Amino acid sequence: MREILNAPFLVEMMRTTANMYRLGWDERNGGNISLLLDEAELGEYLDLDHVLREIPTGFQAPALAGRCFLVTGTGKYFKNVQYDPENSLGILRLKEDGATAQLLWGFSDGGTFTSELPTHLMSHAARLEVDPRQRVVLHCHPLNLVAMTFVHDLDQRAFTRTLWQMCTECIMFFPDGVGVLPWMVCGTNEIGRATAEKMRDTRLVVWAHHGIYGVGASLDEAFGLVETAEKGAQIYMKIAHLPWKQFITDGQLRQVAARFGLTPRAGYLD
Ligand code: 2HA
Numbered sequence: 001m002r003e004i005l006n007a008p009f010l011v012e013m014m015r016t017t018a019n020m021y022r023l024g025w026d027e028r029n030g031g032n033i034s035l036l037l038d039e040a041e042l043g044e045y046l047d048l049d050h051v052l053r054e055i056p057t058g059f060q061a062p063a064l065a066g067r068c069f070l071v072t073g074t075g076k077y078f079k080n081v082q083y084d085p086e087n088s089l090g091i092l093r094l095k096e097d098g099a100t101a102q103l104l105w106g107f108s109d110g111g112t113f114t115s116e117l118p119t120h121l122m123s124h125a126a127r128l129e130v131d132p133r134q135r136v137v138l139h140c141h142p143l144n145l146v147a148m149t150f151v152h153d154l155d156q157r158a159f160t161r162t163l164w165q166m167c168t169e170c171i172m173f174f175p176d177g178v179g180v181l182p183w184m185v186c187g188t189n190e191i192g193r194a195t196a197e198k199m200r201d202t203r204l205v206v207w208a209h210h211g212i213y214g215v216g217a218s219l220d221e222a223f224g225l226v227e228t229a230e231k232g233a234q235i236y237m238k239i240a241h242l243p244w245k246q247f248i249t250d251g252q253l254r255q256v257a258a259r260f261g262l263t264p265r266a267g268y269l270d
């Protein structure tokens, strides 16, 4: 067996959580990440027949039965993941019943997975149907995106258009736009279902007055997507109260899309 703390997926998770903490996106225990693991790769580091404990998930995810995930723990701080990975993180396999998590590694103080596991697993299931390469679901509380949900219309077409207009690269990285959910109680199966429903046709879902979810093929990709949206929101929060002299027009957004071979979400450009 190889040393799991050197596994690329764990190293990358430690770096990403530390980076997100430093950006101010994950105060206290804020934020959570799940990463769908390749079983063959995981088998180089862990005995996959050795289950530490079983934890009921409280919901059904039959499409993911047998799949293994690296996930952040409930109540654990992103700030501390790099110093205490085996306590802050866990590797679990969803049992054949689709409703029980088998802990294979981590949560060493007896802890458990993120309270947002319903949203994570339901979102994985939704995105894997669209693109089987998308292995990462990442949630955090970026300052400007959350601030924007207080002063901007929550209609997702309007919200997307504003982000696209704030910097040229927004439409390049999220031509499908962002989904927006109204404020809801977090950590529930209901918000999980509502988020996963939006994930059928977008990789970014904003939770009003709370945070954002991003999806990607890698931690870098999911992180970069959220980073780009947060940059758009940051510019918006800097200029929203100032008189605008000019802005990126719909015609210009169409030119960007044509240049990079992208299809902006139907009906979002005038
Ligand atoms: O637990 O961010 O949404 C941390 C959270 C919940």
Ligand code: ZN
Residues within 6 Å of the ligand: 030, 031, 139, 140, 141, 186, 210, 211
């Ligand atoms: Zn949160």
